[in-house]
Amino acid sequence: MSNIESNFLTYAVISYLISMVFYFIFAAFKKDGIGRAATSILVLGFILQTVSILARIAASGRMPFANLYESMTSFAWGIVLIYLIVEITNKTKSIGVVVVPIGFLAALYASTLNKEIEPLMPALKSNWLLFHVGVAVAAYGAFAVSAGTAALYLLKDYLNIKFIPSKEKLDALTYKMIAFALPFMTLVIITGAIWAEEAWGRYWSWDPKETWSLITWLIYLGYMHARLVLKWRGRMAAWLALIGFIAVIFTYLGVNLLLSGLHSYA
Amino acid sequence: MIKEFMSSLWGYLSSTTFSVILLLITAAYSILGTVIPQKESPQVYIKLYGEIFTKFFYFLNWTDIFGSITFRILLTILGLSLFSCSTKRFILALKGKLNLYMWGSFLAHLSILLIFVGAIYGSMFGFLGTAAINKGSMYFEPHGSFFIKLNDFNAKFDKFGRPLDFTSDLSIFENNKEVLRKTIYVNNPLEYKGIKLYQSSYGLNGFLGVTQDRKTEIIPIYKGSCAVFSKTGQMFLIEELFPDISSIHGSEIKTYEPIMPIALIYAHDERGFEEIGWITQSNSVKWKNYNLKLGSVTEYTGLQIKKDPGVLIVYFGFLVLVVGLGVMLYVKH
Numbered sequence: 182m183s184n185i186e187s188n189f190l191t192y193a194v195i196s197y198l199i200s201m202v203f204y205f206i207f208a209a210f211k212k213d214g215i216g217r218a219a220t221s222i223l224v225l226g227f228i229l230q231t232v233s234i235l236a237r238i239a240a241s242g243r244m245p246f247a248n249l250y251e252s253m254t255s256f257a258w259g260i261v262l263i264y265l266i267v268e269i270t271n272k273t274k275s276i277g278v279v280v281v282p283i284g285f286l287a288a289l290y291a292s293t294l295n296k297e298i299e300p301l302m303p304a305l306k307s308n309w310l311l312f313h314v315g316v317a318v319a320a321y322g323a324f325a326v327s328a329g330t331a332a333l334y335l336l337k338d339y340l341n342i343k344f345i346p347s348k349e350k351l352d353a354l355t356y357k358m359i360a361f362a363l364p365f366m367t368l369v370i371i372t373g374a375i376w377a378e379e380a381w382g383r384y385w386s387w388d389p390k391e392t393w394s395l396i397t398w399l400i401y402l403g404y405m406h407a408r409l410v411l412k413w414r415g416r417m418a419a420w421l422a423l424i425g426f427i428a429v430i431f432t433y434l435g436v437n438l439l440l441s442g443l444h445s446y447a
Numbered sequence: 448m449i450k451e452f453m454s455s456l457w458g459y460l461s462s463t464t465f466s467v468i469l470l471l472i473t474a475a476y477s478i479l480g481t482v483i484p485q486k487e488s489p490q491v492y493i494k495l496y497g498e499i500f501t502k503f504f505y506f507l508n509w510t511d512i513f514g515s516i517t518f519r520i521l522l523t524i525l526g527l528s529l530f531s532c533s534t535k536r537f538i539l540a541l542k543g544k545l546n547l548y549m550w551g552s553f554l555a556h557l558s559i560l561l562i563f564v565g566a567i568y569g570s571m572f573g574f575l576g577t578a579a580i581n582k583g584s585m586y587f588e589p590h591g592s593f594f595i596k597l598n599d600f601n602a603k604f605d606k607f608g609r610p611l612d613f614t615s616d617l618s619i620f621e622n623n624k625e626v627l628r629k630t631i632y633v634n635n636p637l638e639y640k641g642i643k644l645y646q647s648s649y650g651l652n653g654f655l656g657v658t659q660d661r662k663t664e665i666i667p668i669y670k671g672s673c674a675v676f677s678k679t680g681q682m683f684l685i686e687e688l689f690p691d692i693s694s695i696h697g698s699e700i701k702t703y704e705p706i707m708p709i710a711l712i713y714a715h716d717e718r719g720f721e722e723i724g725w726i727t728q729s730n731s732v733k734w735k736n737y738n739l740k741l742g743s744v745t746e747y748t749g750l751q752i753k754k755d756p757g758v759l760i761v762y763f764g765f766l767v768l769v770v771g772l773g774v775m776l777y778v779k780h
Contacts, residue, residue: 300611303633364772371765380634382575382645382751384761385566387513389481399474403467410463440481 189233196226246314250294257287259322320365327358328426390444480512554771561764569757648749654742
């Protein structure tokens, strides 16, 4: 573990924390200056974390996808990146109130994990690692943002808080994020299956990690069908989107912390 | 009457509400299969859940959820629903103007059926097995009627003793002739006549020499095995079997070659198993009137052997799925 890597991760975590506070203040008082500061500090944190990840890549000589610390910092980075793109393209800051805390918590958790560079275990020595985790960062990042917009929808729906954008906009944005993420989630499962076939001779063995990725996928498929065909809008769709993200968290973390299986590295 | 029933059944199967409910039921049922440990022995379940629940679990097939009839029926209904749903939409689409989105949706649905077909085809015409082959020995593979020989085995470890690499130098013999030679490792299997050999595990096989009243028996052992002295029925448990004496001193292991192999032996008596000590090829231990000594020890490689002619259909299904979803969700309509 190099100093640059861990120091810059710490700076990034602090930036995310400050940015989060600014997003809260912005939500409460709607001052444009505060909003701009919140975004700027988030961008700064993102750059700092990028430096930390680059230092990791330089030190280990491979993509940072091999253990819980590496994947966690990558996921936090992905969440912040996708959130920033959504904020800039949709010109709406209020989603940050919910999503920036998710990014902050992920980066904070990453910073507490064991950062020692370990040699790759035999099963991970494959070109599929890059692709498999790469698509997972995109999918999980977008799912995190969709959970944020779905949560805001429910807040607006139940409490009618003023600063929150209109329900229609949130509903549409939630759908957009899930529609973006679903093909990536599909690729996560497919690359995992092909890789398992190469490494263990089984493209599917109902390992807890596999099964939970399938459960997650099925929930989001349920969401897509409900929304596209049954024309579900609003409350029920938002709850389904939130349940989907809980399944994402369980697939990524819960399975490794609570269940045992072949996918034991992260 | 039958016609009416069939058409209402078709209506149910092809309705989206039904398929959404089916998706969520399948998800919920799968959760059970990850929360309850699967395919364990009855003792494990009794210890975890008690006797009544264990009986209940066995009754419902919850100890092997993904192999259970219930789960298969669920998947079959899901498949039928997919089939009726996609044909219905396709027929509807043919009547009107077929746009790109409809094509994407049709492909995405069709792909799941392809994956099902590939999985069923593979399980009908393929097989899955394992083999443990000692260094220098041959193993006969009956499906392909060829021999597999382990020429050499190598393993490298990190400073905590965790394996970094393990490789098997294999030869395939057919009609007494070597037809293929390849070194396999995890992520790099060997294929011959459509049969694939995967590196899955490794370990040590050895012999235990047990002497009592000048009568000696040589018993094959491996880590965790129980050696029985046939004359008296006395049982010995091989608790540990290491390739080298340095392993038990916590020093760094570099290879897996059994240079100075060492084993930890437990003996069974009226109080259960009790530790009787470490033995090597040069140091024997005495227990009651038995004398135990370690015989020769060799490395073995653990292979997964399989043939799955359905894999290509499944992979084709994956491709169609990605294309279908991409067209549906990423192309502007």
